[in-house]
Amino acid sequence: MNADTPHWVPPLRSDVIELLTPGKNPFYEHADVQLFLAWRDGRAVGRISAHIDHLALEQPVEQGMGPGTGNWGMMEAEDAAVMAAVIAAAEDWLRGRGMTRALAPLSLSVWDEPGLLTKGHDHSPMIMMGHHRAEYEGWIAACGYCETKQLHTFIVPVHEGFPKLINRIVASGERNERIRIRPVDMGRFDEEATLILSILNQAWSRNWGFVPITDSEVRYIKTKLKPVLYPEINLIAEYDGKPAAFMLCLPDVNEALKDMNGSLLPFGWARLLWKLKRRKWTAGRVPLMGVLPEHQNSRLASQLAFMMIEHIRRWGVEEMGVDRAEVGWILDDNQGMVAIADAIEGEVNRVYSIYDKAL
Template identity: 40%
Template structure:
């Protein structure tokens, strides 16, 4: 991983200190980059402070994303005080798959100041042009398999694990830089005491002899993890912007899954003895860390452990769900999705989970949206991905 860039200055008005854009790879600039959200969101009751330790790890060379991507990060300052930040990424896996000369921006945070946004984007776009990119897309923090999209609806509730939060003014400021919406992602909320529609229930009864549903087998964890990955990559391979996980990335995901997710929060569906679909529910870590102010020490880790392992959490998220392509757009595919959802219902309710978020769902994915809405789910947040041609 390399994180560096040249120093850039933007001249402010005669009454305001000049704005400077600095690379944030080390020292004070790096610390300001990491801690900027605390000053921006200190009056936002719905913001969940991330764990500083986790954010440092996200930017460290240990993040497997950096094996296939070049990243630059910058912080904007006035009179030494941080007022904004941004990243720019060139993902070689994306370029190999799509050959579209597209780079990305992310980790965007800034005061409601047009000059700050203009300077941040000019810096990120300038670096991407130097790398030969002809288009920029974002936000991605850093990849499509992590936090992505800018929150544009649903500001009144906290974000769940691995989903972003933003003030309402961000959308306007991004559009002012010449960015157009290219894709909307929806987050659905559902109460766990839902009732399955009778028609789909009857279809499930018909196919039940062919379908076996089982939880993850922790004694055979690596084999089941490989099944989940294989189904995910097959199910999502035709989706907009899809990039497969690398071995290192999925290994890291597997470690989190093993640490945070009970075995009965995972479902693998087999059709005629062959793995055909999977679904994973993550406990909503954001619920557990919301009052820790980003710190695990000295006592934050004890609170987190107790909340996860003893008290349990009332909310969760479905970040991984997929049905193999050959079953998609068929009744059996819809029934498999419903059967996985309903088979997980007793497990999550037994552990006290009252609500779950299913995210993200492409707005154009009518089939999955219809299934979720049929059991009472409703879209309560909208995230937007933007794009701009670099002339």
């Protein structure tokens, strides 16, 4: 269904199987999931997942989730009729389990690939971001769904550096003995990753769509991210000797995956490992950052963010040869993060929409 979509990057089949397998993906420890396939004339023409995340049900309604909220995602469809059929199947399954609302698409969790691509079809997604056919937007709307939230990614200039004001803020921070920006210590990787995800849970706890990351998911994420982490661009900011914030940056592994057709065999592993070892990538993505609640909404928070972004920019350009960088996703109404993206002259390059419907 995506063979004629030039900018779609086939995900690794092994990763998709792991994502959908109970016992491998810890999402299943707190969620009920049902997978559906649509068939026509003996041929698969669509798919969808329906799921109820019990941790999401416990979140405040004003933060987007809450009681009665079910989800669907992983949708693909050959045409509008198939899309309507698979969505109806997901809705019936959710309704039959007492859900009164569908918030979608989430594939599977808000921490995986949330939203439907509604802007940015003219270029390939970076690592850990989805890509969908442009027709899907109209097909989903025709099923009675209304947009409730947008997630934005920002393309950021890297070669020429940031505006003078940002450079002054960074320089001031670098002179401040109370601030230390340090790389992740790979010799203590488990401890460092646990620290980062702890900050993430605290920093994002009041954000729209937040669902806490469990201890099992922390262990799972550590295993998945370690092979693609370069410590020099994955940073922890300390203030008065205590962790205050973090920022993660990943090379755009999709550069290597795009031509593998979803398989690491027979030579995909070698190609990917060669790319990782050479540390030469044309693009990178900052998927996550977080500042502890006690520092949020302060001048320190933005200063730490600018310092980490500049550190990543320098190293990415000088050591990795990066010529494109992406920041996000960022909630469209997250004023603090949008202001930071604007200050470093970021421009929205992709929009992902999340939809809502009463069941």
